[in-house]
Amino acid sequence: MAMATGWLLAALLITLLLVRSAIGYAHRRGMLDQPGQRRSHRLPTPRGGGIGIVVAMLLCLLGEWWYLPGVFWSFGMVAGLSGALMLVALAGWWDDHRSLPVLPRLAMQLLAVLGFSVALLATGLSFWWLPLLLVGGVWSINLHNFMDGIDGLLAQQAIFVASGLAGLAWTAAEPMLALAAATLAASALGFWCYNHPPARIFMGDVGSGSVGLLIFAFTAMLWRLRHDLLWPALTLSSAFVVDASLTLLTRMWRGRCWYAAHREHLYQWLVRRGGSHANADKGYLAWNLLVAAPLAWLACSHLRLALPITMAVYLLAAVLWLALKRRCLRRDLFKDGHVAT
Numbered sequence: 001m002a003m004a005t006g007w008l009l010a011a012l013l014i015t016l017l018l019v020r021s022a023i024g025y026a027h028r029r030g031m032l033d034q035p036g037q038r039r040s041h042r043l044p045t046p047r048g049g050g051i052g053i054v055v056a057m058l059l060c061l062l063g064e065w066w067y068l069p070g071v072f073w074s075f076g077m078v079a080g081l082s083g084a085l086m087l088v089a090l091a092g093w094w095d096d097h098r099s100l101p102v103l104p105r106l107a108m109q110l111l112a113v114l115g116f117s118v119a120l121l122a123t124g125l126s127f128w129w130l131p132l133l134l135v136g137g138v139w140s141i142n143l144h145n146f147m148d149g150i151d152g153l154l155a156q157q158a159i160f161v162a163s164g165l166a167g168l169a170w171t172a173a174e175p176m177l178a179l180a181a182a183t184l185a186a187s188a189l190g191f192w193c194y195n196h197p198p199a200r201i202f203m204g205d206v207g208s209g210s211v212g213l214l215i216f217a218f219t220a221m222l223w224r225l226r227h228d229l230l231w232p233a234l235t236l237s238s239a240f241v242v243d244a245s246l247t248l249l250t251r252m253w254r255g256r257c258w259y260a261a262h263r264e265h266l267y268q269w270l271v272r273r274g275g276s277h278a279n280a281d282k283g284y285l286a287w288n289l290l291v292a293a294p295l296a297w298l299a300c301s302h303l304r305l306a307l308p309i310t311m312a313v314y315l316l317a318a319v320l321w322l323a324l325k326r327r328c329l330r331r332d333l334f335k336d337g338h339v340a341t
Contacts, residue, residue, distance in 0.1 A: 004179050007064055008186040011056045015190030018052035023194070023201050031096060033202055045199055048096045049191060050207010054089040056187040057214065058082055064179050073176050080119025081217055087112035088141060088213045092205030102259055106138070109209070113137030116217055120224060137216045143244035144212030149268055151199035151277040153284060157240055158188035158211045160288045164236040164296060165218045171300060172225045181218045184211075197277040231306035232299040235313050239287050242317040243267065266321055269328040291316070 026032065026046030033047050065078045091108040094100045117133040148154040162185035169178035191207070194200045203211075215237065223230040234241070247265045251258050263272060270280040295313050299306040 003067060004175075004182070007060050007179065008182060010063075011060045011183045011186040012190045014056040014059065015052040015187045016193060018055055019049045019191055019194045019201060022046070022049045022051055026201065029097070031204075043198075045202055047202040047204035048093070048206055049194060049201035050203035050205075050210060051089070051093065053184075053187045053191055053203075053207050054085065054210050056190070057184060057210070058085060060183045060187075061180060064176065064183065068176050068179060074123075076122060077119045080116045084112035084116040084213060084217070085210055087115070088209045089206050092207070092209045096204040096206050109138050109141050110134060112213065113141075113216075116213075117220075120220060123224060125224065133220060136220070137213065140216035141209045141212040143240060143248075144215070145205060145208040146244045146247070147240050147265065147267070148203055148208040149263070149265060150271055150280055151197040152192060152195050152281045153267060153277075154203055154208055154211065155188050155192035155195045156281055156285060157288075158215070159185050159192065160285075160293075161215055161236045162188060162218070164293065165215070165222060165233060168222055168229050168233055168296075168300060169218075169225075172222065172229060174222075174225055177218065177221055177225070184214050184218070197281065199277075228303045228306055229300065231310040232296040235292055235296040235299055235310050236288075238292050238313050238317050239284050242314060242321055246318060246321055266325055266328075269325060273328050287317070287320075 023046050026048050031047050032044040034044050061078065061082060065073055087108055091100060091105050091112075095105060113134050114130075117130055117137065120133070121127055121130060144154060144157075147157070162181045166178045166181035166185065169175075169181055188211070191203065195203065219230070219233045219237075222233050243266050248258055251262070251264065256262075263269075267280045267284065270283065271277060291313065295309055299309040302309075
């Protein structure tokens with residue numbers, strides 16, 4: 001227990017120190033996100049603070065593996081995960097400094113997920129799972145990037161989901177995976193200290209993509225341990241998955257450029273309609289604490305009902321998304337009509 005606490009404190013402190021340094025670095029290099037029509041902030045804000053999470057996770061994961069080996073935490077698994085994390089972080093860091101075209105960025109993400117997936121499949125899984133792992137990993141990287149659009153939201157989601165995954169891993173008697181997920185939660189907490197509203201620095205692509213990769217990797221490893229734990233794990237991520245997926249599908253259906261910057265996610269509409277970043281964060285946190293967490297626990301404790309429970313959570317989230325989105329759009333139409341008059 002003392003060793004685990006030490007690693008969590010190390011992740012927290014490393015992130016705090018590096019994020020603080022990243023603020024000065026971003027100002028010197030001109031890495032500032034400027035306010036604009038497709039952005040939700042009003043002041044120029046440094047980006048790239050997620051590098052603190054990346055470095056903290058790389059250092060702590062290697063140390064934890066050395067002192068606390070797990071059931072299938074072989075050197076190949078740690079190397080695959082660490083290599084994937086570095087590759088995704090490199091693509092994001094590059095994009096934070098100068099724009100990286102979509103295809104090269106996607107190619108680096110695919111290569112990263114492929115490396116991790118091969119390491120996971122080497123533990124005894126059929127290679128028929130590879131296409132699903134590739135799609136799931138790349139989508140997790142990008143959906144967390146899409147959802148990083150207001151102060152504090154992605155950081156608080158990472159704290160919540162990683163903490164939940166740590167609890168699920170503990171029930172599966174895999175302390176190394178539990179500690180690794182808890183380390184991500186501790187590191188995200190360190191970043192949140194600088195990112196909560198009003199944010200002093202943004203995570204940037206280096207952080208959002210890396211968080212998405214790690215959440216996918218820990219979820220996939222949990223699924224590898226016990227297939228039935230996939231459902232409570234997915235329940236934890238329901239808020240982000242539903243918002244990102246339905247927004248993407250809506251934009252594709254309307255013929256819009258799906259990967260272009262926009263402000264059409266539900267959390268962005270909540271801010272556009274006059275809500276604060278803090279209030280939008282509280283809305284997602286309320287869903288996590290009042291719906292996702294209790295039902296993830298219920299699914300974990302009643303594994304025969306885990307799939308129906310997860311389906312019900314996602315259906316409820318989709319209905320709520322549609323209702324809130326329609327309400328925001330109606331207020332927008334009313335505002336436009338009022339101004340025209």
